[in-house]
Amino acid sequence: MERRSLSPDGIRSLFVALQQDGFRIVGPAPVTGSVTFAEVGDFDELAIGLGLEVGPGRARVVESPAMFGAIGGPESLKRWQHAPQRVIWAGERGTNGFTGSAVVEESSGPVAFFGVRACDLAGARVLAKAIRRNLDERDLTIALRCTSFAPTCFCTSMGTGPDVPEGGADLVLTEVAGKTRMFVATAASPRGEALLAKAETKPASAADVDKADALVREVAAAMPRAFDPAEARSALAAPASGWDEVASRCMACGNCTAVCPTCFCVTVLDRTDPTATTAERIMRWDSCFTPGFSEMHGGPVRSSTAARYRQWVSHKVSWWWEQFGTSGCVGCGRCIVWCPVGIDIREEVSAAIERSTAHV
Amino acid sequence: MSPRVAVFKFASCDGCQLSVLDAEDELLAIVGAVDIVEFPEARTRREPGPYDVGFVEGSITTPEDLERIKQIRQDCKVLVTIGACATSGGIQALRNMADVGGYASIVYAHPEYLDVLATSTPIADHVPVDIQLYGCPVSKEQLIETITAVVAGRRPDLPSHSVCVECKARGTVCVLVTGTPCLGPVVRAGCGAICPSYQRGCYGCFGPSSNANVASLATAWEAVGMPRPALARALQGFTVGAPEFQEAIRAL
Ligand code: SF4
């Protein structure tokens, strides 16, 4: 498909076109303490010229030479795909007994996800499989290929980035850093093409296209390898010991699962009114790190933090394959950044692989 | 017949009973569903037990308390403790690490009139408790949730996981990872993660979460410039008496 180039004003015109088409827009925005995906009502609410300096257990907002430079903020698309809490059933006690029915979520309009990265899109695809619900088909994805990466990124190891795969988004942008900010755009679906036609664009020069592709290739080449997903899958398939050291650092706080774009586990509970005449059934994010998560009669099946950490990481990189035909980890690095004690999944998986090979 | 409910007070500031009163709108509905027969903070009419549900605020600090709580336990089918004092001894449990006689002689002209125990202890140290509502003060939402659950005969939703779960659900950016000391990872949820939503660290009002790992949190505090003694001091708040925090304070 033909590649077009957009100036920052062109990006603004793209945004305005989305608004005119009636989309709610989710994009990288400054939120208190970070830059992350949030719903924005105006182009100027986007985090323009801001980046994030991240590391294990640490994040600081910084200035960025790129127009959209932040990588590693806590929000993925999960909040919009899989709400933290929703009512799934409601019932009422009447004179003729109890009646109830499923509560269907009302859509609050199509969403345009703007500036999403390859790992975000991969996360959304993996989550969609797990919760058996795709993004709304009216939603639109405007991807941003990565021309830089954070020290917590490992998409190349997981095969999810930095390039956006064919069919992975409706429109793909690449920011070509230079004296003046400029973007190369490729429409990747008919809807993306229609959107691009409404924005102020120019044909992209061959040199700009080459530069854009080269920047993404450089990121792919420079990103350090974390672990081999196939090795991780087999090494973590069988129950094994060796989790006590990480459990001495893990606080079982659940931050990692909350920020993970694919962690989908929920709990279901009932609410009643004071007179016990109406009831609601609520579905709410849960985490394999909470005591309630594995509670059966008598207590939690996994009471130790070691058992919970092992459960989480083994499910992510190994059992997920059995369940959903893919890795549950997409290499976005959010769990590393937002773990308050900086536990690094790359190190823990590598250590587990080492332990498993040491045993044979 | 509506369940008979009683509210009792031990060593405490009355803040949790005020939380009960603060649930005014909801309470109107509750008053229809339950019969509050004993609540000295709110009404002069008092009725003797037995009661279906008894809420207990405050900690055990006197020899007399020791006897009174036993009688209350006998009088109540379901016993619910409310607040940091009742569940962990409250701020007055600071005395557990000091000499209460020393304090008394500083504060009172005639300390010999006092008859107090050397420690301030939670209700559950003395009698079996059915439901514990944590917090300083207790959360209005959790109170209502507990009452409606008892009325409906279901289990109340009172998670023992960390405050972090609530931060993430409401979309608050972690203050600890972004540079502010916070106790949240080792503190029980229930408040709705209020303080971090105002860019303040959690103060620990709800006491330790299950699997609280204070030793590890100390490294995260050091990373934001707070040495171990600072964390030990931060733990000496409303839930200082919780065994997990006592142990951590000694180790830090
Ligand atoms: S790995 Fe980190 S974020 Fe996850 S539960 Fe443990 S301490 Fe919390």
Ligand code: SF4
């Ligand atoms: S702000 Fe505090 S309570 Fe909230 S996620 Fe961070 S460490 Fe946990």
